[in-house]
Amino acid sequence: MPPDAVRIVAINSGKLLEWLERxxxxxxxxxQLKRMLMDEGTTLDERVRLIDLNQRSLVGGxxxxxxxxSTNFLDTLLDRFLDGPGEDPxxxxxxxxxxxxxxxxxxxxxLKDDASGPLIRQRFTLALQACHQRGEVHxxxxxxxxxxxxxxxxxxxxxxxxxxxxxVPDGFWQRSFDADSAHRQGDLxxxxxRLDPALECDPDQDRTLRQHPQVASSPAGLAEARRRAWLGxxxxxxxxxxxxxxxxxxxxxxxxxxxxAPELQTLTQELCLGIAHLExxxxxxxxxxxxxxxxxxxxxxxxxxxxxxxVSKPWDRFRLEAVMPAAALGLEALHTHVRLIYRxxxxxxxxxxxxxxxxxxxxxxxxGVQLSGVAQEGIFANLEVYTRxxxxxxxxxxxxxxxxxxxxLFRIRxxxxxxxxxxxxxxxx
Numbered sequence: 342m343p344p345d346a347v348r349i350v351a352i353n354s355g356k357l358l359e360w361l362e363r364x365x366x367x368x369x370x371x372x373q374l375k376r377m378l379m380d381e382g383t384t385l386d387e388r389v390r391l392i393d394l395n396q397r398s399l400v401g402g403x404x405x406x407x408x409x410x411s412t413n414f415l416d417t418l419l420d421r422f423l424d425g426p427g428e429d430p431x432x433x434x435x436x437x438x439x440x441x442x443x444x445x446x447x448x449x450x451x452l453k454d455d456a457s458g459p460l461i462r463q464r465f466t467l468a469l470q471a472c473h474q475r476g477e478v479h480x481x482x483x484x485x486x487x488x489x490x491x492x493x494x495x496x497x498x499x500x501x502x503x504x505x506x507x508x509v510p511d512g513f514w515q516r517s518f519d520a521d522s523a524h525r526q527g528d529l530x531x532x533x534x535r536l537d538p539a540l541e542c543d544p545d546q547d548r549t550l551r552q553h554p555q556v557a558s559s560p561a562g563l564a565e566a567r568r569r570a571w572l573g574x575x576x577x578x579x580x581x582x583x584x585x586x587x588x589x590x591x592x593x594x595x596x597x598x599x600x601x602a603p604e605l606q607t608l609t610q611e612l613c614l615g616i617a618h619l620e621x622x623x624x625x626x627x628x629x630x631x632x633x634x635x636x637x638x639x640x641x642x643x644x645x646x647x648x649x650x651x652v653s654k655p656w657d658r659f660r661l662e663a664v665m666p667a668a669a670l671g672l673e674a675l676h677t678h679v680r681l682i683y684r685x686x687x688x689x690x691x692x693x694x695x696x697x698x699x700x701x702x703x704x705x706x707x708x709g710v711q712l713s714g715v716a717q718e719g720i721f722a723n724l725e726v727y728t729r730x731x732x733x734x735x736x737x738x739x740x741x742x743x744x745x746x747x748x749x750l751f752r753i754r755x756x757x758x759x760x761x762x763x764x765x766x767x768x769x770x
Contacts, residue, residue, distance in 0.1 A: 354378060354393060396666040399485050400469040402675035403598050403665075410599075411673055412466055414482075419462070419489060423449055439502035444510040445494040451574065452493070460573035464580065465492075465517065471591050472532040475697050476677035480529055488529050492516045496524045514569040538571040539564035540586040553578060590704045594697050597679050598663040609661040610636075612681060612695075613654075615703030616728060619721065623649055623742040625750050637740065638732045650741045650753075652732050658684045664694065681727075686735050693727040740769075 361367060361375045373385050385391055401412030424430075434446045452458045469488075473480055495510050502508055516522045520534035547563055550556055555575055556566040569575050571583045585591065593608060600608065613636040617627065620639035625631065626649075635653040642650070663676040679700065681693040695703070699720050702712060738754040750769040755762055 354395065392672070394672075395479070396674060397672040398470075398473055398675040399480050399482060399673075400473050400675070401466055402470070402473075402673040413673065415466060415469070415485070416462075418482075418486060419452070419493075422489060422493065423452055437499070439499070442502055442509050443499075444497070444512060448493040448513045457573055460580075464572045467591070468517065468533060468536055468585060469529075470595065470675060471536055471585060471588060471697070472529060473675050474591075474594060474677050475532065475535075478528040478532050484527055484529050487527065488533075491524075491530070512565075512569065512574065514572045514574050515565060517572060518568045519564075536585040536588060538567045538583055538585055541567070541584060543582065546582055550575075550578075587698065587701050590701050591697065593704075594679065594700050595675070597661065598665065598676060605661055609659050609681070610656060611707050612661065612700070612703050613656070613659055615705070615707035616724065618706040618709075619724070619728070621649070622651060623747070623750075625742060625748075626651060626740065631740075631750065638728050640732050640736075640739070641729075647745075648741055648743045650739050652736055652738070653740060654683065654731055660684075683731055691727060691730050691734075693724060695724075699724065 358375065358378045361371055361378070364371065367375065370386050370389055373389075374391065377385065377391055399414050401410065401415055403410055431446065431449050434440055434443065437443065437446075440446055452461060469480070469485075472478060493513050495513075495516065497508065497510050511519070511522060516525070518533055518537040518539065519525075520531075520537070525534075547567075550563060550566040550570060553566065553570075553575055555569075556563075566575070567583060570578050570580050571585070573580055597605070597608070614627075614632075617637050617639075620641075622637055622639055626637045631637070631653075635655045636659070637651045637653055639649065639651045660682050662680050662682065664678040664680055665676050666674050678694045678696050681695065683691045685691060702720060706712065738752065741751050741753060742749075743751075746768075752767045752769055754765055754767075756765055757763075
Protein backbone atom coordinates (compact mmCIF):
# COMPACT_ATOMS: atom_id res chain seq x y z
CA MET A 342 0.00 0.00 0.00
CA PRO A 343 1.40 3.45 -0.91
CA PRO A 344 2.64 5.45 2.09
CA ASP A 345 0.26 8.33 1.27
CA ALA A 346 -2.84 6.10 1.04
CA VAL A 347 -5.88 6.99 3.19
CA ARG A 348 -6.95 4.30 5.63
CA ILE A 349 -10.50 4.29 6.97
CA VAL A 350 -11.42 2.38 10.11
CA ALA A 351 -15.07 2.13 11.21
CA ILE A 352 -15.63 0.98 14.79
CA ASN A 353 -18.10 1.40 17.61
CA SER A 354 -16.79 4.10 19.95
CA GLY A 355 -17.34 1.90 23.01
CA LYS A 356 -15.36 -0.95 21.47
CA LEU A 357 -12.57 1.43 20.47
CA LEU A 358 -12.32 2.81 24.01
CA GLU A 359 -12.37 -0.72 25.42
CA TRP A 360 -9.53 -1.74 23.09
CA LEU A 361 -7.47 1.35 24.01
CA GLU A 362 -7.88 0.67 27.73
CA ARG A 363 -6.69 -2.92 27.33
CA UNK A 364 -3.36 -1.88 25.81
CA UNK A 365 -0.28 -2.00 28.03
CA UNK A 366 1.08 1.12 26.37
CA UNK A 367 -0.35 3.59 23.89
CA UNK A 368 1.24 5.53 21.08
CA UNK A 369 0.87 9.30 21.00
CA UNK A 370 -2.10 9.03 18.62
CA UNK A 371 -3.65 6.32 20.81
CA UNK A 372 -3.40 8.59 23.85
CA GLN A 373 -5.01 11.43 21.88
CA LEU A 374 -7.87 9.18 20.73
CA LYS A 375 -8.53 8.03 24.28
CA ARG A 376 -8.64 11.60 25.60
CA MET A 377 -11.03 12.63 22.82
CA LEU A 378 -13.36 9.70 23.51
CA MET A 379 -13.33 10.62 27.22
CA ASP A 380 -14.18 14.27 26.36
CA GLU A 381 -11.01 15.48 28.03
CA GLY A 382 -10.30 18.05 25.35
CA THR A 383 -7.29 17.48 23.14
CA THR A 384 -6.09 17.96 19.57
CA LEU A 385 -5.52 15.02 17.28
CA ASP A 386 -2.46 14.59 15.12
CA GLU A 387 -3.03 16.45 11.85
CA ARG A 388 -2.75 13.16 9.95
CA VAL A 389 -5.76 11.69 11.78
CA ARG A 390 -9.41 12.68 11.57
CA LEU A 391 -11.91 11.25 14.07
CA ILE A 392 -15.53 11.39 12.90
CA ASP A 393 -17.98 10.48 15.67
CA LEU A 394 -21.35 9.91 14.00
CA ASN A 395 -23.06 10.05 17.40
CA GLN A 396 -22.33 13.79 17.48
CA ARG A 397 -24.18 14.56 14.26
CA SER A 398 -27.79 15.68 13.96
CA LEU A 399 -29.81 13.64 11.48
CA VAL A 400 -32.64 16.18 11.56
CA GLY A 401 -30.54 19.08 10.29
CA GLY A 402 -28.49 21.72 11.99
CA UNK A 403 -25.55 24.02 11.64
CA UNK A 404 -22.91 22.82 9.21
CA UNK A 405 -19.57 24.13 10.50
CA UNK A 406 -17.94 23.32 7.16
CA UNK A 407 -19.78 26.00 5.18
CA UNK A 408 -21.30 28.00 8.05
CA UNK A 409 -24.99 27.57 7.23
CA UNK A 410 -28.09 25.69 8.30
CA SER A 411 -28.90 22.55 6.35
CA THR A 412 -31.16 19.49 6.45
CA ASN A 413 -29.44 17.35 3.85
CA PHE A 414 -29.93 13.92 5.45
CA LEU A 415 -33.59 14.45 6.34
CA ASP A 416 -34.42 15.93 2.92
CA THR A 417 -32.74 13.06 1.09
CA LEU A 418 -34.52 10.47 3.21
CA LEU A 419 -37.94 12.02 2.64
CA ASP A 420 -37.28 12.43 -1.10
CA ARG A 421 -36.55 8.71 -1.35
CA PHE A 422 -39.96 7.99 0.16
CA LEU A 423 -41.69 10.34 -2.26
CA ASP A 424 -39.86 9.64 -5.52
CA GLY A 425 -38.09 6.29 -5.15
CA PRO A 426 -34.99 5.30 -7.12
CA GLY A 427 -36.72 5.05 -10.52
CA GLU A 428 -40.11 6.01 -11.92
CA ASP A 429 -42.70 7.71 -9.73
CA PRO A 430 -43.94 4.90 -7.44
CA UNK A 431 -47.18 6.78 -6.73
CA UNK A 432 -48.26 7.27 -10.36
CA UNK A 433 -50.40 4.12 -10.34
CA UNK A 434 -52.38 5.29 -7.31
CA UNK A 435 -54.31 8.03 -9.13
CA UNK A 436 -56.92 5.64 -10.53
CA UNK A 437 -57.34 3.57 -7.35
CA UNK A 438 -60.90 3.34 -5.98
CA UNK A 439 -59.54 3.96 -2.46
CA UNK A 440 -57.46 6.99 -3.42
CA UNK A 441 -59.76 9.45 -1.64
CA UNK A 442 -59.32 7.53 1.64
CA UNK A 443 -55.62 6.72 1.33
CA UNK A 444 -53.60 8.63 3.91
CA UNK A 445 -50.30 7.81 2.18
CA UNK A 446 -51.42 9.26 -1.15
CA UNK A 447 -52.83 12.36 0.54
CA UNK A 448 -49.49 12.91 2.30
CA UNK A 449 -47.56 12.47 -0.95
CA UNK A 450 -49.76 14.94 -2.82
CA UNK A 451 -49.50 17.56 -0.06
CA LEU A 452 -45.72 17.12 0.25
CA LYS A 453 -45.26 17.43 -3.50
CA ASP A 454 -47.55 20.45 -3.78
CA ASP A 455 -45.62 23.64 -4.49
CA ALA A 456 -47.71 25.62 -1.99
CA SER A 457 -48.12 23.26 0.97
CA GLY A 458 -45.09 20.97 0.55
CA PRO A 459 -42.28 23.34 1.65
CA LEU A 460 -44.25 24.53 4.70
CA ILE A 461 -45.09 20.98 5.84
CA ARG A 462 -41.44 19.94 5.46
CA GLN A 463 -40.22 23.00 7.33
CA ARG A 464 -42.69 22.57 10.18
CA PHE A 465 -42.11 18.84 10.65
CA THR A 466 -38.35 19.42 10.53
CA LEU A 467 -38.68 22.04 13.30
CA ALA A 468 -40.63 19.56 15.42
CA LEU A 469 -37.91 16.92 14.95
CA GLN A 470 -35.20 19.45 15.76
CA ALA A 471 -37.06 20.41 18.94
CA CYS A 472 -37.04 16.72 19.93
CA HIS A 473 -33.29 16.59 19.28
CA GLN A 474 -32.59 19.79 21.21
CA ARG A 475 -34.62 18.69 24.23
CA GLY A 476 -31.77 16.22 24.66
CA GLU A 477 -33.95 13.40 25.98
CA VAL A 478 -33.57 11.01 23.03
CA HIS A 479 -30.82 10.16 20.55
CA UNK A 480 -32.36 10.08 17.07
CA UNK A 481 -30.91 7.24 14.99
CA UNK A 482 -31.29 6.77 11.24
CA UNK A 483 -33.41 3.67 11.80
CA UNK A 484 -35.85 5.41 14.14
CA UNK A 485 -36.04 8.51 11.94
CA UNK A 486 -36.91 6.37 8.91
CA UNK A 487 -39.57 4.53 10.93
CA UNK A 488 -41.13 7.78 12.17
CA UNK A 489 -41.30 9.29 8.67
CA UNK A 490 -42.94 6.11 7.39
CA UNK A 491 -45.47 6.01 10.25
CA UNK A 492 -46.35 9.71 10.18
CA UNK A 493 -46.70 10.29 6.44
CA UNK A 494 -47.76 6.86 5.18
CA UNK A 495 -49.61 5.31 8.10
CA UNK A 496 -50.03 1.66 8.97
CA UNK A 497 -52.84 0.58 6.60
CA UNK A 498 -52.01 -1.29 3.40
CA UNK A 499 -53.87 -1.08 0.09
CA UNK A 500 -55.61 -4.36 0.94
CA UNK A 501 -56.82 -2.94 4.27
CA UNK A 502 -58.52 -0.04 2.49
CA UNK A 503 -60.15 -2.21 -0.17
CA UNK A 504 -61.39 -4.77 2.32
CA UNK A 505 -62.93 -2.11 4.58
CA UNK A 506 -64.69 0.56 2.46
CA UNK A 507 -65.62 2.51 5.61
CA UNK A 508 -62.01 2.78 6.80
CA VAL A 509 -60.75 6.39 6.68
CA PRO A 510 -57.30 6.67 8.36
CA ASP A 511 -56.30 9.84 10.20
CA GLY A 512 -54.16 12.46 8.51
CA PHE A 513 -50.41 12.75 9.10
CA TRP A 514 -50.97 15.65 11.51
CA GLN A 515 -52.70 13.26 13.91
CA ARG A 516 -50.00 10.62 13.72
CA SER A 517 -47.38 13.33 14.24
CA PHE A 518 -48.60 14.43 17.67
CA ASP A 519 -51.61 12.47 18.95
CA ALA A 520 -50.40 10.26 21.81
CA ASP A 521 -53.38 7.96 21.25
CA SER A 522 -52.84 7.37 17.52
CA ALA A 523 -53.01 3.70 16.55
CA HIS A 524 -49.85 1.55 16.70
CA ARG A 525 -47.77 4.42 18.07
CA GLN A 526 -44.45 3.32 19.59
CA GLY A 527 -40.88 4.49 20.03
CA ASP A 528 -39.07 7.24 21.93
CA LEU A 529 -39.13 9.77 19.10
CA UNK A 530 -42.90 9.56 18.65
CA UNK A 531 -43.27 9.90 22.43
CA UNK A 532 -41.19 13.10 22.28
CA UNK A 533 -43.35 14.47 19.45
CA UNK A 534 -46.45 13.85 21.58
CA ARG A 535 -44.96 16.03 24.34
CA LEU A 536 -44.75 18.90 21.84
CA ASP A 537 -48.38 18.50 20.70
CA PRO A 538 -49.75 21.94 19.62
CA ALA A 539 -53.17 20.78 20.89
CA LEU A 540 -51.86 21.04 24.48
CA GLU A 541 -51.58 24.83 24.05
CA CYS A 542 -54.56 27.17 23.76
CA ASP A 543 -55.30 30.66 22.57
CA PRO A 544 -58.91 31.93 22.57
CA ASP A 545 -58.53 34.12 19.47
CA GLN A 546 -56.71 31.44 17.47
CA ASP A 547 -59.10 28.71 18.54
CA ARG A 548 -62.12 30.81 17.59
CA THR A 549 -60.64 31.37 14.14
CA LEU A 550 -59.85 27.67 13.77
CA ARG A 551 -63.38 26.62 14.66
CA GLN A 552 -64.73 28.83 11.87
CA HIS A 553 -62.40 27.36 9.22
CA PRO A 554 -64.39 25.38 6.59
CA GLN A 555 -62.13 22.31 6.87
CA VAL A 556 -62.59 22.27 10.65
CA ALA A 557 -66.28 23.14 10.90
CA SER A 558 -67.17 20.13 8.74
CA SER A 559 -64.93 17.75 10.70
CA PRO A 560 -66.09 15.84 13.79
CA ALA A 561 -62.51 15.59 15.10
CA GLY A 562 -62.59 18.84 17.03
CA LEU A 563 -60.17 21.60 17.98
CA ALA A 564 -57.25 19.33 18.93
CA GLU A 565 -56.90 17.99 15.40
CA ALA A 566 -57.40 21.48 13.99
CA ARG A 567 -54.46 22.88 15.98
CA ARG A 568 -52.20 19.99 14.91
CA ARG A 569 -53.22 20.33 11.28
CA ALA A 570 -52.86 24.11 11.28
CA TRP A 571 -49.39 24.01 12.86
CA LEU A 572 -48.13 21.61 10.18
CA GLY A 573 -49.56 23.78 7.41
CA UNK A 574 -52.33 21.36 6.50
CA UNK A 575 -55.18 23.90 6.55
CA UNK A 576 -55.77 25.92 3.41
CA UNK A 577 -55.57 29.72 3.71
CA UNK A 578 -54.56 29.43 7.37
CA UNK A 579 -51.42 31.16 8.61
CA UNK A 580 -49.83 28.83 11.22
CA UNK A 581 -47.45 31.48 12.55
CA UNK A 582 -49.34 32.14 15.78
CA UNK A 583 -49.74 28.46 16.67
CA UNK A 584 -46.82 26.98 18.58
CA UNK A 585 -45.56 23.66 19.82
CA UNK A 586 -46.18 23.05 23.50
CA UNK A 587 -43.49 24.98 25.41
CA UNK A 588 -42.17 25.98 22.00
CA UNK A 589 -42.62 29.75 21.98
CA UNK A 590 -38.91 30.29 22.53
CA UNK A 591 -37.59 27.30 20.59
CA UNK A 592 -36.40 29.39 17.64
CA UNK A 593 -34.27 31.59 19.92
CA UNK A 594 -32.75 28.53 21.60
CA UNK A 595 -31.97 27.07 18.18
CA UNK A 596 -30.37 30.30 16.93
CA UNK A 597 -28.04 30.97 19.90
CA UNK A 598 -25.15 29.60 17.83
CA UNK A 599 -25.57 32.22 15.08
CA UNK A 600 -27.02 35.22 16.94
CA UNK A 601 -25.47 38.63 16.53
CA ALA A 602 -23.81 40.22 19.55
CA PRO A 603 -26.77 42.58 20.29
CA GLU A 604 -29.27 39.71 20.01
CA LEU A 605 -27.19 37.56 22.31
CA GLN A 606 -26.85 40.37 24.84
CA THR A 607 -30.62 40.94 24.88
CA LEU A 608 -31.31 37.22 25.31
CA THR A 609 -28.74 36.95 28.12
CA GLN A 610 -30.40 39.81 30.00
CA GLU A 611 -33.85 38.25 29.58
CA LEU A 612 -32.63 34.92 30.97
CA CYS A 613 -31.02 36.71 33.93
CA LEU A 614 -34.30 38.51 34.60
CA GLY A 615 -36.05 35.15 34.52
CA ILE A 616 -33.67 33.96 37.24
CA ALA A 617 -34.43 37.12 39.25
CA HIS A 618 -38.17 36.38 39.02
CA LEU A 619 -37.70 32.93 40.57
CA GLU A 620 -37.71 34.51 44.04
CA UNK A 621 -40.15 37.08 45.39
CA UNK A 622 -38.55 40.49 45.04
CA UNK A 623 -40.21 43.86 45.69
CA UNK A 624 -41.42 45.76 42.64
CA UNK A 625 -38.83 48.48 43.26
CA UNK A 626 -36.01 45.93 42.88
CA UNK A 627 -37.18 45.25 39.32
CA UNK A 628 -37.56 48.92 38.42
CA UNK A 629 -35.56 50.04 35.36
CA UNK A 630 -33.52 52.48 37.42
CA UNK A 631 -32.34 49.78 39.82
CA UNK A 632 -31.88 47.18 37.08
CA UNK A 633 -29.42 49.44 35.27
CA UNK A 634 -26.81 48.45 37.86
CA UNK A 635 -27.26 44.70 37.38
CA UNK A 636 -29.46 41.67 37.87
CA UNK A 637 -30.93 41.34 41.40
CA UNK A 638 -30.49 37.94 43.08
CA UNK A 639 -32.28 37.42 46.36
CA UNK A 640 -30.40 36.13 49.39
CA UNK A 641 -32.33 33.38 51.15
CA UNK A 642 -32.25 34.04 54.92
CA UNK A 643 -31.63 31.22 57.40
CA UNK A 644 -34.73 32.28 59.32
CA UNK A 645 -37.85 34.00 57.91
CA UNK A 646 -37.73 37.82 58.04
CA UNK A 647 -39.88 40.62 56.73
CA UNK A 648 -36.83 42.30 55.22
CA UNK A 649 -35.92 41.25 51.70
CA UNK A 650 -32.19 41.32 50.86
CA UNK A 651 -30.50 40.82 47.51
CA VAL A 652 -27.27 41.42 45.65
CA SER A 653 -26.90 43.08 42.26
CA LYS A 654 -24.63 41.41 39.69
CA PRO A 655 -23.25 43.50 36.79
CA TRP A 656 -24.75 42.69 33.39
CA ASP A 657 -21.42 42.73 31.58
CA ARG A 658 -20.14 39.76 33.60
CA PHE A 659 -22.76 37.43 32.08
CA ARG A 660 -22.42 35.78 28.70
CA LEU A 661 -24.33 33.07 26.83
CA GLU A 662 -22.95 30.43 24.48
CA ALA A 663 -24.19 27.27 22.79
CA VAL A 664 -22.60 23.96 23.78
CA MET A 665 -21.84 22.56 20.33
CA PRO A 666 -20.97 18.87 20.00
CA ALA A 667 -17.54 18.00 18.63
CA ALA A 668 -18.90 17.05 15.21
CA ALA A 669 -16.55 16.72 12.27
CA LEU A 670 -16.55 19.27 9.49
CA GLY A 671 -19.23 18.49 6.94
CA LEU A 672 -21.64 16.97 9.47
CA GLU A 673 -24.75 18.81 10.63
CA ALA A 674 -24.85 19.48 14.36
CA LEU A 675 -27.36 20.93 16.83
CA HIS A 676 -26.74 21.90 20.43
CA THR A 677 -28.89 20.48 23.24
CA HIS A 678 -27.70 22.91 25.92
CA VAL A 679 -26.59 26.50 26.28
CA ARG A 680 -24.32 27.85 29.01
CA LEU A 681 -24.96 30.99 31.04
CA ILE A 682 -21.52 31.98 32.29
CA TYR A 683 -20.78 34.51 35.03
CA ARG A 684 -17.23 35.84 35.32
CA UNK A 685 -16.58 36.50 39.00
CA UNK A 686 -14.58 39.38 40.42
CA UNK A 687 -11.57 37.09 40.86
CA UNK A 688 -11.71 35.69 37.33
CA UNK A 689 -13.51 32.44 38.18
CA UNK A 690 -16.35 31.34 35.89
CA UNK A 691 -19.62 30.01 37.32
CA UNK A 692 -21.50 28.06 34.67
CA UNK A 693 -25.19 27.17 34.43
CA UNK A 694 -25.93 24.58 31.74
CA UNK A 695 -29.55 24.81 30.65
CA UNK A 696 -31.56 22.68 28.28
CA UNK A 697 -34.50 23.77 26.17
CA UNK A 698 -37.01 23.27 28.99
CA UNK A 699 -35.22 25.47 31.54
CA UNK A 700 -34.49 28.02 28.80
CA UNK A 701 -38.22 28.20 28.03
CA UNK A 702 -39.27 28.46 31.68
CA UNK A 703 -36.85 31.30 32.46
CA UNK A 704 -38.12 33.36 29.52
CA UNK A 705 -41.70 32.65 30.59
CA UNK A 706 -40.88 33.81 34.13
CA UNK A 707 -39.33 36.97 32.77
CA UNK A 708 -42.58 37.64 30.87
CA GLY A 709 -44.56 37.33 34.10
CA VAL A 710 -46.03 33.86 33.63
CA GLN A 711 -46.86 32.08 36.90
CA LEU A 712 -45.51 28.52 37.14
CA SER A 713 -46.53 25.68 39.44
CA GLY A 714 -43.61 24.92 41.74
CA VAL A 715 -44.17 21.21 42.29
CA ALA A 716 -43.68 20.17 38.66
CA GLN A 717 -40.56 22.29 38.21
CA GLU A 718 -38.51 21.32 41.29
CA GLY A 719 -36.16 19.00 39.39
CA ILE A 720 -35.60 21.51 36.59
CA PHE A 721 -34.63 24.30 38.99
CA ALA A 722 -32.36 22.20 41.22
CA ASN A 723 -29.06 23.16 39.55
CA LEU A 724 -30.27 26.73 39.13
CA GLU A 725 -30.65 27.13 42.90
CA VAL A 726 -27.03 26.08 43.44
CA TYR A 727 -25.89 28.49 40.70
CA THR A 728 -27.73 31.50 42.14
CA ARG A 729 -26.50 30.78 45.67
CA UNK A 730 -22.88 30.74 44.45
CA UNK A 731 -23.38 34.06 42.72
CA UNK A 732 -25.19 35.61 45.68
CA UNK A 733 -22.43 34.62 48.12
CA UNK A 734 -19.56 35.94 45.97
CA UNK A 735 -17.96 39.08 47.42
CA UNK A 736 -21.09 40.13 49.32
CA UNK A 737 -19.76 43.46 50.62
CA UNK A 738 -22.79 45.31 49.33
CA UNK A 739 -26.44 44.34 49.75
CA UNK A 740 -29.71 45.95 48.77
CA UNK A 741 -32.84 45.64 50.85
CA UNK A 742 -36.50 46.49 51.25
CA UNK A 743 -38.80 46.44 54.27
CA UNK A 744 -42.59 46.62 54.20
CA UNK A 745 -42.45 49.32 56.89
CA UNK A 746 -41.07 51.69 54.21
CA UNK A 747 -42.43 50.14 51.06
CA UNK A 748 -41.69 53.11 48.79
CA UNK A 749 -37.91 53.06 49.20
CA LEU A 750 -34.94 50.73 49.07
CA PHE A 751 -31.80 50.77 51.17
CA ARG A 752 -28.22 49.71 50.63
CA ILE A 753 -25.94 48.07 53.19
CA ARG A 754 -22.22 48.07 52.50
CA UNK A 755 -18.92 47.64 54.24
CA UNK A 756 -16.49 50.54 54.06
CA UNK A 757 -12.94 50.76 55.41
CA UNK A 758 -11.67 53.99 56.97
CA UNK A 759 -8.18 54.06 58.51
CA UNK A 760 -8.13 50.30 58.63
CA UNK A 761 -11.49 50.11 60.42
CA UNK A 762 -14.39 48.38 58.68
CA UNK A 763 -17.77 49.99 59.14
CA UNK A 764 -21.23 48.78 58.09
CA UNK A 765 -23.24 51.61 56.51
CA UNK A 766 -26.94 51.73 55.72
CA UNK A 767 -28.02 54.19 53.04
CA UNK A 768 -31.63 54.87 52.01
CA UNK A 769 -32.17 54.97 48.25
CA UNK A 770 -35.07 57.05 46.98
